[in-house]
Amino acid sequence: MKLHLSAPSNKLLHNNIQITGSKSESNRSLLLQALYPNISIKNLSNSDDAEVMQKGLKIENGVVDIHHAGTAMRFLTGYFASQEGKEVTLTGSQRMTERPVKVLVEALQSLGAEISYEKNDGYPPIRIKGKKLIKSQVSLPANISSQYISSLLLIAPSLQNGLELDLVGKITSVPYIKMTLALLSQIGIENSFEGNTIKVSPKASVDDVSLVVESDWSSASYYYSIVALSEVGSEITLSAYKNNSLQGDSALQELYTEFGVETQFEGNNVILRKIENPKEQKVQFDLSNAPDIAQTIAVTCFGLGMECHLTGLHTLKIKETDRLEALHTELSKLGANITVTEKELTLSLSDTMNADIAIDTYNDHRMAMAFAPLAMKVPLFVNDAGVVSKSYPDFWKDLEKLGFVSKSI
Structure with missing residues (x-):
């Protein structure tokens, strides 16, 4: 399934999403x-x-x-x-x-x-x-x-x-x-x-x-990215989550403050709010304890026009695909200035963001979902979009709840 994805008509978001267990x-x-x-x-x-x-x-x-x-x-x-x-x-x-x-x-x-x-x-x-x-x-x-x-x-x-x-x-x-x-x-x-x-x-x-089973923080990462790429004042509520999570990807709470996203817990819900635009033009993260969110962060940075240097990524080469090379290929197609090594990724400033690019997903669910939030900035195609069923079968339906416009090609 090839999907064409474009942004909600209103980029000031206020929605609730129920995410499946980790x-x-x-x-x-x-x-x-x-x-x-x-x-x-x-x-x-x-x-x-x-x-x-x-x-x-x-x-x-x-x-x-x-x-x-x-x-x-x-x-x-x-x-x-x-x-x-x-x-x-x-x-x-x-x-x-x-x-x-x-x-x-x-x-x-x-x-x-x-x-x-x-x-x-x-x-x-x-x-x-x-x-x-x-x-x-x-x-x-x-x-x-x-x-x-x-x-x-x-x-x-x-x-x-x-x-x-x-x-x-x-x-x-x-x-x-x-x-x-x-x-x-x-x-x-x-x-x-x-x-x-x-x-x-x-x-x-x-x-x-x-x-x-607590809901999946890796799946939550894509909503952090969407909120980061939305207008100030946007708010998405996710359930069901708990503070002091067992999941390493709960580090999102701290990391995404660099992109102006605030996290608040209310009962079993976690509320993501865009409270400001990023203050810095570059971030540096060691993701050795949470490598699965590297793709999401790299795409977020590109969408915000920020530089990033991500380390601790040595395990990404033996995932569903070689995620570092896949990121290099797909972000480059969009106009990014990116370099990767065996365990690091560097994204430099670029004044280009190409629209309607077809993102290849390499049988990797996280490639499809990590690039989807970029539709907040430019419309894009996602090849083999059904690959998301590996971890989050309802992903595209949930994006439609936020107002994203998706069309199967």
């Missing part, structure tokens, strides 16, 4: 529920990723196809490796077969797991024969994707002797690790995170508990 929290909760069936879950994400996670967890033997869902690939690798008697081949889309899993596989093998590669060494598809894992100590590089780490932590309480995980080097994506540990604590699993060592105690069963 994909990150949902998939963690689903795995814990598979280990401890008396856990119940409320406000589960309606994303494709959560759907394939649910389907994958129900399979005992055979092929498990997780399509584009990287979180499901990492989490299910740990899950099936620890499930004695289950034997599966875990695979996905073409892009998924290009995303490395070697670090996680080797960590699980060191614990006694039986995993082999079906095609290319270090990459899916992988064949997993579930075993009872007795060993309880493992180490991982600290600067890898937090999903590898969380995959091990989520199965840790179900292991006979629990797990002691040593992270070697400087840790990145700490909020996502803490999210996993907080969910373990909520279901009564003892754990500690001191220095570079994480310990999780074993627990055969847990008491009945209901996990309430």
